[in-house]
Amino acid sequence: MAAFARLRLFPYYLNSRRLGLLANIKFPTQAQEPLVHSSGERADAMRDVAATAEDLLRSGQFPNLTEIVAKRDVEGERILGFLWGVFTFSGAVEALRRAQERKPAKNATLRATIPLAAVEYEMAGELSNDHFYSSTSISVLKGRKRMLVAGHFEFHGQKVAIFPYIIGEEIEGAGTLPMPIATSIRVYPQQIDAFARIERSPQPTAAELKAIEAMPEADVKQAFADIVGEPYVPKDWGGEKSDLQTTRLTIDGEPTSTAFIFKGPSVPGPLHPANMGKRGDQLIRAFEEPVDLIVVQHCNKIENTVVRMTEGLAYDPRRPRRYCIIDGADTAQILSAYGKLKGQRAKSRTKK
Numbered sequence: 368m369a370a371f372a373r374l375r376l377f378p379y380y381l382n383s384r385r386l387g388l389l390a391n392i393k394f395p396t397q398a399q400e401p402l403v404h405s406s407g408e409r410a411d412a413m414r415d416v417a418a419t420a421e422d423l424l425r426s427g428q429f430p431n432l433t434e435i436v437a438k439r440d441v442e443g444e445r446i447l448g449f450l451w452g453v454f455t456f457s458g459a460v461e462a463l464r465r466a467q468e469r470k471p472a473k474n475a476t477l478r479a480t481i482p483l484a485a486v487e488y489e490m491a492g493e494l495s496n497d498h499f500y501s502s503t504s505i506s507v508l509k510g511r512k513r514m515l516v517a518g519h520f521e522f523h524g525q526k527v528a529i530f531p532y533i534i535g536e537e538i539e540g541a542g543t544l545p546m547p548i549a550t551s552i553r554v555y556p557q558q559i560d561a562f563a564r565i566e567r568s569p570q571p572t573a574a575e576l577k578a579i580e581a582m583p584e585a586d587v588k589q590a591f592a593d594i595v596g597e598p599y600v601p602k603d604w605g606g607e608k609s610d611l612q613t614t615r616l617t618i619d620g621e622p623t624s625t626a627f628i629f630k631g632p633s634v635p636g637p638l639h640p641a642n643m644g645k646r647g648d649q650l651i652r653a654f655e656e657p658v659d660l661i662v663v664q665h666c667n668k669i670e671n672t673v674v675r676m677t678e679g680l681a682y683d684p685r686r687p688r689r690y691c692i693i694d695g696a697d698t699a700q701i702l703s704a705y706g707k708l709k710g711q712r713a714k715s716r717t718k719k
Contacts, residue, residue, distance in 0.1 A: 588610055
C-alpha cells in the first residue's frame with residue numbers, strides 16, 4: 368500500500384479549447400462538438416484531449432489550490448489550479464435534453480463549500496454541453512460527488528467562481544476493474560500493522576480521554592515512536608515540516624514511509640485548520656515531506672474541515688499520498704492497548 372500504481376485520469380468533463388491553449392495543441396474539431404452530436408470521431412478526439420489533460424495534471428500545470436491559498440492572500444485573483452472535494456452537480460440531464468430538442472441552452476451547474484486555509488469558500492460554476500466527455504458523464508455528474516476539478520478559480524471574498532477545464536477521478540490499476548483512489552486514500556488506524564492491538568482493545572473510558580487531553584505532546588510523540596519502533600525522535604524546532612518521520616511503519620506488511628503531525632494540550636478543544644500554523648500551512652509543509660503517508664494526530668476531536676483539507680492535499684495528481692486521522696479517542700485506544708497511557712493500570716484492558 369506504499370504507493371499508488373498505474374494511475375490514470377478517468378474524465379467526465381474536458382474543455383478541449385482551454386486545454387489545447389494550455390498545452391499548445393490543436394485538437395481535431397470533433398473534440399469541440401457538443402455531446403448531442405456524439406460520434407466515433409468525437410470519441411476519438413476526446414480521448415486525445417484526455418491524454419493531454421492527464422499530462423497537464425501530472426506535470427504540475429495545474430497547481431494545488433489548497434497550497435496556493437495557504438501561502439498567500441488570493442483576494443481578487445483568477446488562479447489556475449485544481450481541487451479535490453465534494454461538489455454538487457445539477458442540470459446535466461436537462462441541459463442535454465434541451466439540446467436534443469433544440470431549445471435555448473441552459474447550462475448544468477456545480478457548487479461546493481470547500482475549506483482552504485482557515486476559510487470555507489462557497490464555490491459555483493457552469494458546465495457547457497460542448498465539454499461533457501461522454502454520455503456516461505451525464506449520469507455521473509449529478510448530486511453530491513467527490514471529484515477532481517481543474518480550471519480557473521476567481522476569488523471574491525468567500526465566493527469563488529469556477530471555470531472548469533477538467534472534471535474527473537484518478538483511477539488506480541488496469542484491466543476491467545480499476546478503482547478510484549478515493550476509496551483507498553484514507554488509511555484508518557486499524558489498518559496500520561503497528562496498531563494491530565486496538566482491534567482487541569475496548570473504547571477508551573472518560574478517564575482515559577481526559578488523560579490524553581492532558582498528556583504532553585512530547586510524551587505522545589515518544590509513545591507513538593516506541594509503538595512503531597522508530598528510535599530517532601527529533602526535538603521540536605521552528606523549521607520542521609513534520610514532528611516525526613519513520614520508515615518503520617507497515618500497512619498490510621508493506622513498508623510505508625510516514626510523517627506525523629502531533630497536536631497536544633497547547634491546542635485545547637477540537638482541532639481546526641487555524642490551529643495548524645498560519646493559514647493552515649503546517650499541513651502544507653507536512654505534504655512536502657518525501658513520504659507516502661501523512662498522519663494527523665490530536666488529543667481531542669479533529670474537525671471535518673481538517674480532514675477535508677488533508678484529503679485535498681493527499682489527492683494530488685502530481686504525487687498522490689495517503690493520510691490517516693488519529694483523534695483523541697483513537698490516541699487513547701492506541702496508547703492504552705500498548706501500555707503507553709499516562710497513569711494507566713498495569714493490567715491490560717484488551718477485549719476477551
